[in-house]
Amino acid sequence: MKTSLVLVVLGVLVSAQARAQQGVPESERTLAREIYRELVETDTTHSSGSTTRAAELVAARLRAGGIPDADIAQLGPSATKGNLVARLHGSGTEKPLVLLAHLDVVEAKREDWSVDPFVLLEQDGYFYGRGTLDDKAMASIFTTILLRLAREHTPLRRDVVLVLSADEEAGDENGAEWLLREHRPLVDGGLVLNEGGGGWMRQGRYLVLAMQASEKTYMDYALRVTDKGGHSSLPTPENAIYRLAAGLLRVQKLVFPVELNEVTRAFLQRAAITESKEIAAAMRALAANAKDPAAARRLSQEPRYNALIRTTCVATEVQAGHARNALPQSAVANVNCRILPGHSAAEVRAALVTAIADSKVEVALDEKEIAGPPASVDAEVLRAVESVAAQVFPGVPVVPTMSSGATDSKYFRLAGIPAYGVSGIFSDIDDVRAHGRDERVGVKQFYEGQEFLWRLVGELTASPQ
Ligand SMILES: [Zn+2]
Secondary structure (H helix, E strand, O other), X not given: OHHHHHHHHHHHHHHHHHHHHOOOOHHHHXXXXXXXXXXXXXXXXXXXXXXXXXXHHXXXXXXXXXXXXXXXXXXXXXXXXXXXXXXXXXXXXXXXXXXXXXXOEOOOOHHHOOOOOOOOEEEOOEEEOOOOOOOHHHHHHHHHHHHHHHHOOOOEOOOEEEEEEOOOOOOOOOHHHHHHHHXXXXXXXXXXXXXXXXXXEEOOEEEEEEEEEEEOEEEEEEEEEEOOOEEOOXXXXXXXXXXXXXXXXXXXXXXXXXXXXXXXXXHHHHHHHHOOHHHHHHHHHHHHOOOOHHHHHHHHOOHHHHHHHOOEEEEEEEEEOOOOOEEOOEEEEEEEEEEOOOOOHHHHHHHHHHHHOOOOOEEEEOOOOOOOOOOOOOHHHHHHHHHHHHHHOOOOOEEEEEEOOOOOHXXXXXXXXXXXXXXXXXXXOOOOOOOOOOOEEEHHHHHHHHHHHHHHHHHHHEOOO
């Protein structure tokens, strides 16, 4: 009796997975492309655009797809910063799966581009347009997935919540942060899939599938020296500019210790295959022993690995003096730090103060402190990503990553909700165009991402009922 029940349950589970593995039919691809076009052609920049318009377009699609009004929310802190949250109901066996993508895009000037940034152009095997990669591919793919799950009445073991947010790139009304603060029950969940991952390829060769599991924390510090000033024809030994400059030279020499976490250790082990023999050996050696001085020295010479293994601080701006013929009354520098998870902004401030060793150089934290959560990778989610990656990208390893920049995953992780950057959309690591000119995504890579995310959502939500 028990055995047969298990067999029946297994049978239904297998058929749910088999259904997911049949892949994405042409009609779904066409729909994704159509939503993609609508989103790219809706200006959602901070200066002249509106995410509210984009949210309305998606809401109309969802309503037409039979999702009840009660399960679609359009909300935001201001008229042009609309967010969209939509829910499909599951059995509630597990906490909701949140599919998160931001609707807003970085500014794009027509005269800077070789094509119109607000027209989706398919040319030479690419989709061109602002937001094609960051982040309207995921927004349209997630919307298409939600519509298909609703249309096919797919039994789900958990709710699926689509969150399309505002203000990730610019502006101070960050949609994800605002939604978590003001409408937590709407966007609460057990797991978030977001941007920040994707596949790395080089000249068409697929290297690794990145699964972003952690981020460094961005923090600015103001170094400030003030002085009474005076006439520049009568210099004194005290000078705000010299004092600040001396302090900055000590910041230049400040090197934070090497520290690995679960994510960066796994990254060094698994991503070594993408590197030259020498760097690969250093990556493996450091993963095995974070105190290996030769490996640390070698990796520290590569800016991207240096940033991976330690907190970094660097001077980025200076403002000093008020006239060419006056002694400076003030000198201020901005020092931008990227802090490893698990460390606080106050700790880094203390390290700066110690390194500068001059009480006349004031070190102020520029923003309210948000310390990053510790880095970790959930074994079950990693297994699901690996199993789907093996189907869609056989032979391409999954590599957990920590990014030195920030995404909205930060706000979810701080709220205690695990978030991962994973998309299955591959792009060339030597040709990064997100935020830049002529942003584009390979047509093949876009549909592969759709295939990958459809299967992954199936894996994470399939219900035995
Ligand atoms: Zn983005």
